[in-house]
Amino acid sequence: MSSYRSAFRPGLFDGQVVIVTGGGSGIGRCTAHELASLGAKVALLGRNPDKLETVRAEIEGEGGEAACFPLDIREEPAVEAAVAAVLARFGRIDGLVNNAGGQFPAPLAAINQKGWEAVVRTNLTGGFLVARACFIQWMADHGGSIVNIVADMWNGMPGMGHSGAARAGMVNFTETAAFEWAGCAVRVNAVAPGWIASSGMDRYPPHMRDIIRGLAEHVPLGRLGLEAEVAAAITFLLSPAAAFISGTTLRVDGAAPNFKPHWPAAKGKPAPEWDAFPLASKPSVLGEG
Numbered sequence: 334m335s336s337y338r339s340a341f342r343p344g345l346f347d348g349q350v351v352i353v354t355g356g357g358s359g360i361g362r363c364t365a366h367e368l369a370s371l372g373a374k375v376a377l378l379g380r381n382p383d384k385l386e387t388v389r390a391e392i393e394g395e396g397g398e399a400a401c402f403p404l405d406i407r408e409e410p411a412v413e414a415a416v417a418a419v420l421a422r423f424g425r426i427d428g429l430v431n432n433a434g435g436q437f438p439a440p441l442a443a444i445n446q447k448g449w450e451a452v453v454r455t456n457l458t459g460g461f462l463v464a465r466a467c468f469i470q471w472m473a474d475h476g477g478s479i480v481n482i483v484a485d486m487w488n489g490m491p492g493m494g495h496s497g498a499a500r501a502g503m504v505n506f507t508e509t510a511a512f513e514w515a516g517c518a519v520r521v522n523a524v525a526p527g528w529i530a531s532s533g534m535d536r537y538p539p540h541m542r543d544i545i546r547g548l549a550e551h552v553p554l555g556r557l558g559l560e561a562e563v564a565a566a567i568t569f570l571l572s573p574a575a576a577f578i579s580g581t582t583l584r585v586d587g588a589a590p591n592f593k594p595h596w597p598a599a600k601g602k603p604a605p606e607w608d609a610f611p612l613a614s615k616p617s618v619l620g621e622g
């Protein structure tokens with residue numbers, strides 16, 4: 334029996350198979366737990382096999398079913414082989430959560446071609462490759478639902494120019510795929526997290542710690558988001574509750590893009606679903622509490 338306290342009804346994904354890329358940590362790991370708690374069999378994709386294996390063991394320890402498929406999403410043959418391996422193992426693919434991603438913080442002038450391409454391939458090309466493989470190998474004939482995780486970098490974000498450009502591309506890919514694949518009953522949406530208290534926050538260099546700790550002051554809801562709050566948005570878009578929703582990008586950001594410096598953000602608001610995922614990451618950069 335899973336300890337995950339989902340907002341959705343038990344058994345919602347019984348019999349379904351969902352791929353979660355970047356399932357070995359943070360938002361991907363949390364989403365994998367949530368979907369498994371609702372009955373889905375989860376295929377965990379990511380580069381580090383040890384991280385994937387840890388999450389697989391966690392899920393199976395909670396009564397769910399999961400399997401690991403290590404790969405780099407930027408490598409086309411590896412992506413095609415991994416999707417084929419998921420089908421060989423589970424026999425179907427109902428959903429894809431295209432979550433793997435990330436970047437290094439650097440001003441545009443300090444990014445060389447190799448660095449730019451490393452980030453664009455991670456956050457745009459890789460997601461395209463995984464989505465296309467799922468479509469061609471299964472969803473074109475059977476339908477399905479794809480959720481692409483992007484990032485709330487609207488209007489540009491200094492230090493994140495490569496990633497913001499890639500995410501903008503992924504939003505447009507989402508819109509085109511929603512149109513092209515609609516005739517095959519494939520829905521394609523995106524979720525744009527704002528600043529989330531996930532393991533990802535611990536991957537930034539020490540000199541950024543104060544910036545990260547101060548981010549909540551620029552969020553009208555007065556806090557960082559939770560992994561479980563992003564997972565819930567993804568789960569909604571995968572579910573039949575979103576059957577007429579395709580081609581959209583759902584922000585999960587506490588209204589951060591609406592922040593205006595002349596008006597203070599809310600202070601000390603509790604996170605209502607803090608205990609939805611007892612195993613959630615506690616990024617050390619944010620300190621205790």
Ligand SMILES: CCCCCCCCC/C=C/C(=O)SCCNC(=O)CCNC(=O)[C@H](O)C(C)(C)COP(=O)(O)OP(=O)(O)OC[C@H]1O[C@@H](n2cnc3c(N)ncnc32)[C@H](O)[C@@H]1OP(=O)(O)O
Binds near residue numbers: 492
């Ligand atoms: C801002 C305020 C926000 C404040 C913070 C707010 C957060 C915003 C919201 C977003 C949050 C998240 O996404 S949280 C998720 C965070 N998680 C992650 O980022 C994990 C995934 N990231 C990665 O794997 C890496 O960053 C990524 C580069 C994408 C892929 O790794 P690779 O192994 O392929 O790449 P590497 O070999 O490390 O590097 C490839 C090249 O990239 C360049 N490169 C690498 N690091 C570099 C650096 N620091 N400065 C310049 N250039 C660099 C060099 O050219 C490297 O080549 P050489 O010179 O030959 O080495």
Ligand SMILES: NC(=O)C1=CN([C@@H]2O[C@H](COP(=O)(O)OP(=O)(O)OC[C@H]3O[C@@H](n4cnc5c(N)ncnc54)[C@H](OP(=O)(O)O)[C@@H]3O)[C@@H](O)[C@H]2O)C=CC1
Binds near residue numbers: 354405436455530532
């Ligand atoms: N936390 C936040 O505030 C925000 C996060 N996001 C995005 O949400 C997603 C999840 O981030 P989060 O959970 O916070 O951070 P994590 O760093 O914990 O998760 C990123 C995951 O992506 C995987 N990954 C990265 N590159 C590749 C690759 N080339 N091939 C396969 N897997 C890869 C990593 O696996 P491995 O280590 O094994 O490579 C890791 O599990 C990312 O796309 C991130 O950019 C967007 C906005 C805000």
